[in-house]
Amino acid sequence: MLVVALLTYAATRVVSGVLIARAARSQVPIGWTGDPVDYWGMTLMWDGTWYRRIAENGYPVPIPVDAAGVTQQNEWAFYPLFPGLARGLMAVTGLEFRYAGAVLATILGAAAAVLLVVLLRRHVSDGVAVLAMAVWATYLASPVLQIAYTESLAMLLLVAFLLLLEQERWWGAVAVALLIGLSRPIAVPLGLVALVAVVLRWRRRAQRPVGRGEWVGMLATPVGCGIAGFVWPAVVWWVTGQRDGYTDTMAAWRAGHEITPFVPWWTNAQYFFHDRALVVLVVYTLALLLLALGPWARPLGWVMRTWMLAYPLYLFAVQDPGTSLYRYLLLLFPAAVLGVGATLRVTVSTVVRAAALVGLGVALQVWWTQEILVLHLPASWPP
Numbered sequence: 001m002l003v004v005a006l007l008t009y010a011a012t013r014v015v016s017g018v019l020i021a022r023a024a025r026s027q028v029p030i031g032w033t034g035d036p037v038d039y040w041g042m043t044l045m046w047d048g049t050w051y052r053r054i055a056e057n058g059y060p061v062p063i064p065v066d067a068a069g070v071t072q073q074n075e076w077a078f079y080p081l082f083p084g085l086a087r088g089l090m091a092v093t094g095l096e097f098r099y100a101g102a103v104l105a106t107i108l109g110a111a112a113a114v115l116l117v118v119l120l121r122r123h124v125s126d127g128v129a130v131l132a133m134a135v136w137a138t139y140l141a142s143p144v145l146q147i148a149y150t151e152s153l154a155m156l157l158l159v160a161f162l163l164l165l166e167q168e169r170w171w172g173a174v175a176v177a178l179l180i181g182l183s184r185p186i187a188v189p190l191g192l193v194a195l196v197a198v199v200l201r202w203r204r205r206a207q208r209p210v211g212r213g214e215w216v217g218m219l220a221t222p223v224g225c226g227i228a229g230f231v232w233p234a235v236v237w238w239v240t241g242q243r244d245g246y247t248d249t250m251a252a253w254r255a256g257h258e259i260t261p262f263v264p265w266w267t268n269a270q271y272f273f274h275d276r277a278l279v280v281l282v283v284y285t286l287a288l289l290l291l292a293l294g295p296w297a298r299p300l301g302w303v304m305r306t307w308m309l310a311y312p313l314y315l316f317a318v319q320d321p322g323t324s325l326y327r328y329l330l331l332l333f334p335a336a337v338l339g340v341g342a343t344l345r346v347t348v349s350t351v352v353r354a355a356a357l358v359g360l361g362v363a364l365q366v367w368w369t370q371e372i373l374v375l376h377l378p379a380s381w382p383p
Contacts, residue, residue: 001126009113016143016146019143020039023042027375032044032048041098043147046375046382047382048148052098054075055084060074063076079183102147105152106145108156112145112159115159116133120132122166122301124343125345135336135340141327142365143368144327144330157179168214178224187226190225191225197303198219198222201218255320292305293305300337311331
């Protein structure tokens, strides 16, 4: 079944690759892509070029500021594990980053897809697990899984972390959490997931007593997530000597150079929905709660269901609404299982739903690659 999963994932990447190559014909040559623009140039779009700079030149010290002392956009906003791995691949193979970054992302994405099936098989049938993976792998922003972005690495580590929690391998989960802390800023919501896993284990202590060593591992897991959530800001402070270097750098991408939790969502809701803004936000919140807590989600177990709630809450708190959300939602993979149907056997309904979602995902990828991945001068929304 894992071979089937790998072949299925490979097919999805071929489809996305064709769409990326097609989008290259719409991209005017810019510094990111080179001239002429080809598939490999498209893999360096947007964040891909930031990761190339890190892999080739490292991080700037001191943090760049303008004449008024305001922090400018710079490499410290981007976590080091992916460009570090790419740099290692470049050293071993002699490849340029334009190839190494894309190849690395594709390999990591394949590993994530296989491990995702391993995780899902604990809750649904083998066939349903593969179908859900196919839906996830054809999601509208899934082309980022094969370009120089961190989604494939983050997905691999996320699935590994959740699997280790379900297996109650606490110290392994701590190690993966620390790696996550060097790859993407998602360790904090994972702390809530870890806490739920610990509570679930504690509630089963009558059937399986918890030894002293396991207690230590259980307590270390949410603590490790907390440490992982602050390890990169601490590294930025240590290297640059600027205590708020990371937050100032992140603010450089925000309107007004300021990070204000939750407020941008309310502001945007008011702009688009006016007096109905509060109603819209309440409806979206209730829909998310219903999706994660309804009876259809019960087969997923509380670890994945908690992630379905913790991650959107985290995005709501720290991210401004925008087109990058399409990409961020790629990590909300349990939704793909619910879309297919979390069942213990494949039915005609399961196949039809999966086929419809795959078709919809591919169709939306056409739009995403043409309108979001491509930079439409003079300005464009980022992926």
